[in-house]
Amino acid sequence: MMNSPVCLIENTKEGKLAVNEEAIKILTTIKQPVVVVSIVGLYRTGKSYLMNKLAGAKKGFNLGYNVQAETKGIWMWCVPHPTKPNHTLVLLDTEGLGDVEKGDKKNDIWIFSLAVLLSSALVYNSKGTIDQDAVDKLKFVGDIAELIKVKSQDNEDEEADFSKHFPVFIWAVRDFHLKLNVDGKEISEDDYLENALKLREREKTSKDTEYNGLRQRLRMFFPERKCFVFDQPSPKKEDLQNMDNISDSELKREFVEQTKRFCDYVFCKAEVKKVIGVTAVTGIQLGELAKMYTNAIMTSNMACMEDIAHSLSDMENKAAVQEAAQHYETMMNKRVILPTDTLNQFLQFSTQCEDEARQIFLKRSFKDIDQKFMKNYMELVQEKKNEFSKKNEAMSQEKCEGLIKNLSVEHEEALAQGSYSIRGGYERFKQDLKAIEDKYNIAPGKGVQADMVLQKYQASKGSIGINILKSDEALTKKDKEME
Numbered sequence: 001m002m003n004s005p006v007c008l009i010e011n012t013k014e015g016k017l018a019v020n021e022e023a024i025k026i027l028t029t030i031k032q033p034v035v036v037v038s039i040v041g042l043y044r045t046g047k048s049y050l051m052n053k054l055a056g057a058k059k060g061f062n063l064g065y066n067v068q069a070e071t072k073g074i075w076m077w078c079v080p081h082p083t084k085p086n087h088t089l090v091l092l093d094t095e096g097l098g099d100v101e102k103g104d105k106k107n108d109i110w111i112f113s114l115a116v117l118l119s120s121a122l123v124y125n126s127k128g129t130i131d132q133d134a135v136d137k138l139k140f141v142g143d144i145a146e147l148i149k150v151k152s153q154d155n156e157d158e159e160a161d162f163s164k165h166f167p168v169f170i171w172a173v174r175d176f177h178l179k180l181n182v183d184g185k186e187i188s189e190d191d192y193l194e195n196a197l198k199l200r201e202r203e204k205t206s207k208d209t210e211y212n213g214l215r216q217r218l219r220m221f222f223p224e225r226k227c228f229v230f231d232q233p234s235p236k237k238e239d240l241q242n243m244d245n246i247s248d249s250e251l252k253r254e255f256v257e258q259t260k261r262f263c264d265y266v267f268c269k270a271e272v273k274k275v276i277g278v279t280a281v282t283g284i285q286l287g288e289l290a291k292m293y294t295n296a297i298m299t300s301n302m303a304c305m306e307d308i309a310h311s312l313s314d315m316e317n318k319a320a321v322q323e324a325a326q327h328y329e330t331m332m333n334k335r336v337i338l339p340t341d342t343l344n345q346f347l348q349f350s351t352q353c354e355d356e357a358r359q360i361f362l363k364r365s366f367k368d369i370d371q372k373f374m375k376n377y378m379e380l381v382q383e384k385k386n387e388f389s390k391k392n393e394a395m396s397q398e399k400c401e402g403l404i405k406n407l408s409v410e411h412e413e414a415l416a417q418g419s420y421s422i423r424g425g426y427e428r429f430k431q432d433l434k435a436i437e438d439k440y441n442i443a444p445g446k447g448v449q450a451d452m453v454l455q456k457y458q459a460s461k462g463s464i465g466i467n468i469l470k471s472d473e474a475l476t477k478k479d480k481e482m483e
Contacts, residue, residue: 005061008092009114010292016298017110017391019291023076030283035081038074038092038115039169041125042137046174050125053263054391055079055162061093079130082350083267088283097137106316107141110297113147117293117303119167120271120288122222123449127174130196130227135214142217147297149304150276159455162221165276165305168269169222169225172262176229177236186237193227228262231255254403267338288312313367321373324361325380329355332388339396339447346392350385357381396447403443404457407436409430415464426465426472433461 008023037054039047047063055061055077074094081087094115097108118123126134150161171193180187182195197219199212231254232244248256275279275289292311296303324370331353340346361377368374411432414420420429440446440454 002078005075005077005091005093008074008290010073011095011107014034015107015293017073017107017114018298019294024287026076026078027283027287030078030286032086032088032282033280034078034088034090034283035084035121035270036090036119036167036273036281036286037121037123037266038094038119039123039125039172040094040112040115041123041172042097042127046127047095047125048124050123050172050259051069051077051091054089054091054266055260056082057470061091064199074111081267087272089267090283090286094353097140104425105140109143109147109237110357111142113144113297113303114290114293116144116166116288117148117305118273120273121170121171121191121266122167123172123266125172125174129176130173130193131170132211135196137216138281139214139220141221142214145217147303149302154184163223163381165274168224168271169218170226170228170266172260173226173227174228175232177232189227189229192229193225197225228258228265230258231264249322267330275312278308279477280466285312285316287324307366317365317368317373320361320364321377321380323364324357324377325384327360328357328381329384331356332384336388338388338392339399339449340392340448341445343448346378346389350388354385357405392447393449396449397453400440400446400450403446404436404440404453407439408457418469421471423472423475426469426476427467431469433458433465433479448465 002003006023006026007020009017010020012018020080037051039051041047050062052058056079060077061075074092077091077093079091081088083090092115094111095107097112124138126137128134145162150165180189182191187195197215199215200208202208203212213315217467231252233251233253233255271281273283273286275285281289289308289312292308293303296308332349336346336349340349358377361374365373420426437454437458446453
């Protein structure tokens with residue numbers, strides 16, 4: 001699907017974020033549902049290594065072993081999902097937060113907010129332990145409430161609504177060196193995280209309020225939480241600086257096992273990306289979301305999930321109308337040989353193609369309020385059906401007129417030469433017409449206008465027949481008088 005990652009959202013020279021069209025083009029080719037996993041955290045904490053593991057590759061996302069942050073913006077790697085057939089795993093590796101060279105906290109908030117908005121699962125990567133300092137580094141989580149709204153109208157429970165739409169939160173603690181126990185009792189990794197997020201029962205000081213406030217938001221924004229701790233990969237410094245070139249057998253067994261458990265959990269628990277009204281976001285839709293969310297944050301400093309879901313639905317529904325109508329047209333051109341023998345045959349083909357097109361529309365469309373786009377689809381397909389019907393009639397008429405013209409060559413010559421202007425000429429005229437009509441009627445493939453063309457032909461011969469009959473009667477009378 002992709003041999004290596006590409007930049008999805010890049011930092012511009014002006015200090016803004018912009019979507020990379022090359023990445024969007026890749027996403028437009030992915031019509032499968034996507035599971036989106038983002039990783040965020042301080043720079044130089046080994047985020048890219050975990051993402052390469054999720055991709056099933058040693059190399060891909062740039063690990064970087066110096067003190068400069070390697071990842072700029074948000075990088076994307078799309079790979080087949082290893083455990084969900086017909087699904088695509090989209091991995092998003094974010095720019096290291098707290099990059100001293102960048103020195104822009106606003107950029108950190110933008111990157112984190114986009115990772116939250118685009119993801120099914122959000123991995124927060126840190127080093128050491130989950131202590132007060134580690135939690136403090138997540139202070140900007142509170143700031144995302146200033147950038148993200150769920151509904152366009154004012155809502156007192158806005159922040160509480162985040163929990164319904166935010167991704168599962170996975171805290172990955174790297175180079176963990178403590179024992180997992182509290183008061184002498186062994187605890188799980190999840191217990192370790194929850195213990196770190198416990199609230200102080202009494203808020204006596206402003207520090208207590210700040211302490212609880214951040215934890216309350218983390219717990220409220222991300223009700224589904226998971227924690228993994230990782231040993232240091234190797235005691236050897238040279239191994240740590242060469243992680244993408246050494247095998248798992250050269251790393252600590254505990255680290256390898258921990259990494260596998262982490263990957264297995266992500267593969268199993270990270271669900272298909274959803275937005276309001278959409279149960280399964282595709283690659284095409286993810287690309288549109290990336291553009292809409294980035295543009296909203298850059299232009300208005302606010303991304304409203306409801307508004308963007310409406311915009312996405314309008315865009316997708318319009319595309320669904322066009323795709324379905326195009327399918328109808330393509331299948332009609334492919335299956336129907338015009339002119340059809342009968343109108344019923346034409347209608348049978350059309351109904352079959354309409355049913356297929358309708359399923360395509362229903363599969364791709366969503367949030368079609370008041371059936372607005374379904375009506376558009378039906379009107380467009382009806383227009384195309386009318387065009388095919390007119391074409392069917394025109395081709396049938398052209399074929400029938402050509403056929404009857406060819407069958408009438410000798411008859412027309414006889415008329416021109418006055419061959420019927422004799423006694424008994426009218427009977428011969430009728431016999432010749434009958435012969436033409438019989439040959440015409442047994443000729444195959446005339447189509448739906450066969451009767452109309454024949455009736456028109458017969459009508460054109462009516463006055464001619466009357467004149468021939470009068471001439472025949474006059475000649476017969478004259479002959480009798482001469483006798």
